[in-house]
Amino acid sequence: MFFELIGTIVAGVAAALLVWAINRTLKGRLPSWLVPVAAGAAMLAATISTEYSWFSRTQSNMPQGFVVTETVQESKFYRPWTYIKPFTTRFIAVDQATARSNPAFPDQRMVDLVIYGRWTRTAKIPALFDCAAHARADLVDGVDFGPDGEILNAVWLPMEADAPVLVAACTQV
Secondary structure, three states, X not given: OHHHHHHHHHHHHHHHHHHHHHHHHOOOOOOOOHHHXXXXXXXXXXXXXXHHHHHHHHHHOOOOOEEEEEEEEEOEOOXXXXXXXXXXXXXXXXXXXXXXXXXXXXXXXXXXXXXXXXXXXXXXEEEEEEXXXXXXXXXXXXXXXXXXXXXXXXXXXXXOOOOHHHHHHHOOO
């Protein structure tokens, strides 16, 4: 976030200096309001560019084995350009590289769901997926395991059979 702020300021200063240099070369023929308008336009363009490129930059820097399964796109009234093309503010990835299964329960797979947010910390949630029953249980505090590895008090959430997060979690790597 800090580097994006610095980049935005640098873009504004560079645009202002460029317009100032052009005006100086033309011996003051450009209107005086053009320097601050160019700085503001460059800063706005830099901000919009970083907002729209955040998802692709973050996705390209994810570790190998991460599969993006769901994205959330938003439009905000104070960002009117997002009504034309909403931008991705958060997404969920399945960490297939850490997938585990219990031989006693071959239809169940435990994976980490990683939730990325534009202005929030990354969260990691261990989840258990029942690939045959199309259900998910988040492994949060208070979940107990039985002697053979079964989950005793998990809350199973039914899912559609073609839900991307279920498909990614149940895919053998």
